[in-house]
Amino acid sequence: MSDHLVVFDIAAGPVTVKTGTLLTEAARQAGVEIVQPCGGQGRCGRCLVRIGDGKVRRRSTLRLSSADVEMGYALACQSVVEDQVAVVVPPQEKVERRLSTDRMVAEVTVPDSYNYESDQSIKRLCLSLVPPSMNDQSDDWGRLEAAIKRQLGAAFSDVTVNISLTKLRQIGQTLRKGDWKVAAMLSVDPRPSGPHDVQLIELLPGHIPEDSPLWGVVVDIGTTTVTVWLVDLVSGQVAVQTAEYNGQISRGEDVISRIIYASKDDAGCQEMQGLVLGTINHLVDRACKRAKAQPTELFKCVITGNSIMMHLLLGLPAATIRLMPFVTAVNNLPRLEAKEVGLNIHPEAVVDCLPGVASYVGADISAGVLSSGLDDSKIVNLFLDIGTNGETVLGSQEWLVTCACSAGPAFEGAGVLHGMRATRGAIEEVWINSQGWEPVYRVIGEAKPRGFCGSGLISLLAELFLTGIVDKGGNFKTGLPNERVRRGEHGLEYVVAWAEETHYGRDIVITRVDVDNLLRAKAAIYAGFTVLAKSVGISLGSVEQVLIGGAFGKYINVEKAVEIGLLPDLPWDRFQFLGNTAVRGAYLALLDRKMRARIQDIASRMTYIELSADNSFYDAFTSALFLPHTDLALFPSVVKELSQIKAPA
């Protein structure tokens, strides 16, 4: 194997790599950022580069026309270096680094019942020790441990307080520096049976005022967005909320792409881990600066997220999650320490990763169910997280069933020609005039439109259907007296915004292919809860409350979602939008040991139904591939609406 020089036009200098190295890897070594939304599978075509001088071997040109290839274009993730080569990197479409905060900050009130003394597992004790003397020669740790146990109370007389070797090396100096007055930060966890599990996390010289903040942090790792809340454990108040795109996005937009990227080799796994850790640590730093806290003053972290995010954060192998029979490495994670996870908070802070149920029903759902209150409800609830995995829970305080329906990323703006995330420039709502078929739309951030976000697509599809532009099978009606319906590169399409109105100066359209993708996505979700209801022998009509979680869910228009058959046709007052239920559930678990125990209980109580092994799912799915559904009897309100609208036409 020989070495070859690779020159990227935008790199600081050339790099030398071995025969067979991928251009993406060479770029990484050269410090050049090349986005790989599909995780390096050659599927998305976003890592396009142009070969200036020299040659590469193209493993796949799936996304390239022969003209592209002739012009020297290549996919960096599919191009193998075999000779000296010069590469031109086109400007990469940057992920906007700051989320619009008004869409992310949730109103959080501290639960009325929260009582720091009885509920919180992190304790701060101010201790005054009797100094050693010739009459009392106890060892430093023995002296300190006895004082801790005394202050914790009689129930702790049999407990052994745990301490790390690192901390043991420091306590002597701290005790003397504080003149035997110290503040001890402890984690005090009840065990299922027997004595408490007590760990000394930090010892500081001197005493600390009782009401000064004691920091904990909540992390929700979404596939797209990472959310961090900084919480004062004494008052229970959320001091800072902050969020950022998950740094892994550049290596895969959906979870499957990320698994593939992370499973390539150890470096891929470590890179994925480093990317999300980078995002979290950056957010924690930002939150600390705002609250004027030091990251080392954060003594506890509760983490939630789907199973794939959890595996990638911890460097756990995720490959088996996407292969039959779809198993995770671990659902119930042991208590970890910040330093082994790589979080830049107190190195011995407790890191509590919430439990998941299955490969595609993760800790975000366990936490979501808690914060929705479903597990404690006397009535039948349907809990939905509308997204790529379409996690669904049906149940009450008596029983819980769950499934994940592989909806695909259409509702997250991917797999749709002009789809995008719900950021500045996204069309989030569309209205179409049923007479002249002209649209009106609303854009996020008062900007020129750049594409559609999920709620925009739902709204648009409903309007296309109600106004007859597409039929119940998703076929565009030709011959309408409006030039917006036309034949484009991808077949029939409808133009929502003309080039001159838009940010990029090109028409924004929805195509037949897009409609099909949306139909499959909504059919999968509808089929999911249909199967759940059937499995427990109830009808969807008997669902008394529909709880919609996920940051995205918050912006769905129920009416439109029912019109396309994404949500069941129930009275509107049965729908509730809960926003990011995962982060709220994790927040409750951070505050209150009883809530944490309830999440554990939820995870173990949920009966998981594997849809890909369920014959009835395929039937339900194909029946739901229509607008709103094959069986119109399931959607009486839509039938009524159609009759009203179509009448004047």
Place this chain on the structure above:
Amino acid sequence: MSDHLVVFDIAAGPVTVKTGTLLTEAARQAGVEIVQPCGGQGRCGRCLVRIGDGKVRRRSTLRLSSADVEMGYALACQSVVEDQVAVVVPPQEKVERRLSTDRMVAEVTVPDSYNYESDQSIKRLCLSLVPPSMNDQSDDWGRLEAAIKRQLGAAFSDVTVNISLTKLRQIGQTLRKGDWKVAAMLSVDPRPSGPHDVQLIELLPGHIPEDSPLWGVVVDIGTTTVTVWLVDLVSGQVAVQTAEYNGQISRGEDVISRIIYASKDDAGCQEMQGLVLGTINHLVDRACKRAKAQPTELFKCVITGNSIMMHLLLGLPAATIRLMPFVTAVNNLPRLEAKEVGLNIHPEAVVDCLPGVASYVGADISAGVLSSGLDDSKIVNLFLDIGTNGETVLGSQEWLVTCACSAGPAFEGAGVLHGMRATRGAIEEVWINSQGWEPVYRVIGEAKPRGFCGSGLISLLAELFLTGIVDKGGNFKTGLPNERVRRGEHGLEYVVAWAEETHYGRDIVITRVDVDNLLRAKAAIYAGFTVLAKSVGISLGSVEQVLIGGAFGKYINVEKAVEIGLLPDLPWDRFQFLGNTAVRGAYLALLDRKMRARIQDIASRMTYIELSADNSFYDAFTSALFLPHTDLALFPSVVKELSQIKAPA
């Protein structure tokens, strides 16, 4: 501060150091070994070097004559670099690297009662798991944990099996590599109350024959000698015994010197830790080679040693141990992992450091008491570890009192002009003819004599006293018709070996100063158990058994030791020599959970009596500063012997 070039004649190259750097530090940087038996205090004079070119500032010349200073000699540990300087390093007296094994290998029989199934905390389970399928999608860890708990039995149904993140990352691959047949190595510890503490240490693909060895290791860190036993936990057999001088010797021969060296700065502390770890890891490697085992196959390590050795091994600050009121950082160490300690065995192997009682009554004594059986004895026992600290325990199954008497290192051959350790060339026994005052002696290893070891000194002192060469106050009798008693550089002395008989070609003598040191040492030990007996209101005569521990104790001649008043005057059949009781106790703790619990019980039951705070100790000490004692009524057998010997004279 400027930089100065320092050139050591035996170094590979010069080093550059800042003004104020000690020569010993410069030597370390230059890779030159300079021994510092006193720990760099300028007391022992063993780090003598000669300044060739340039100058140093001498902080202390305590050990140098003005002639020495004029000739350019300096103590490396007391010489500060202030200018460019060239240093000549005289050949360093090397510690002999191999101990004579015949003196170290103990006969060990596996306790009859040992039962691997019920007693051993390390378990090896061979598991056959049902592979995951679409009907059973449990996560890998959930599947494995359930199988472990099933095999451990019904008592473990409520237990959570602990596992490290590192191990979690590996189990998936191991399970599949072994085709769902695996061997799990677990640590299963009972807690004081509640469920067991179970940890998965290692998972290997495939099954392992039931009777194949499962390795554990015992480490006894003596101030002088480190002993390592490699043990098969299934059979209980000790497969290999090996020992080596403690690598810290070059930085201090006694514990006080070591504390001083380690407390200088972080580098000193880390160096001490590194030195003893080096010794242990070297011994473990050697033991593994002999047993054809891999170090990573060692899953448990039990460590014993005095408190100072334990602190220095773990990098714990030891400075407070030697300062009033003499407290340790920690007596009861938490369970540690090999990787945090720095032991080159399985990185997650359990490291169990046995508990100590006080600064100068360490885990070696807790373990020693266990292996002596004293704590379970119906009669009153006296347990002695004759050495620098003279740890003493008095008691029975009903009560235990302990103390440490600062005897000094005389019995270990230090602080005596021609003292040495019990290695090749050491005079270990002396007989003196009571008529002509001519000596006969026995040397270890059939070699020419080089000096006296501890047992040789006891024997010699007894003979000097019985033959009247020294009186009961330790004064040499002048005017004897034998040229062996003469006035030397250090006052009166007795020549045991003439220059031509010896290894170094110089007379081997015992001086008045040596005798005084020995008197103080034996008086401290005698006073120690006198005070203990008094504290519980019994007479020494009621001691029914004297148990003498320590590798050194094994070679003491009871008769001689009683004659000098080191041991109480009791019938000889009440004395038992137990050899290295510390390593035996640790071995029992490695095998049997009940034994480990008993050591904990011993450590907590022992009432420590601080002699330096005890007025009666000073009285007892001064009374014992005579041969055999001020109160001859305490030594009837010696009185009788004296009358018999002196009669013919």
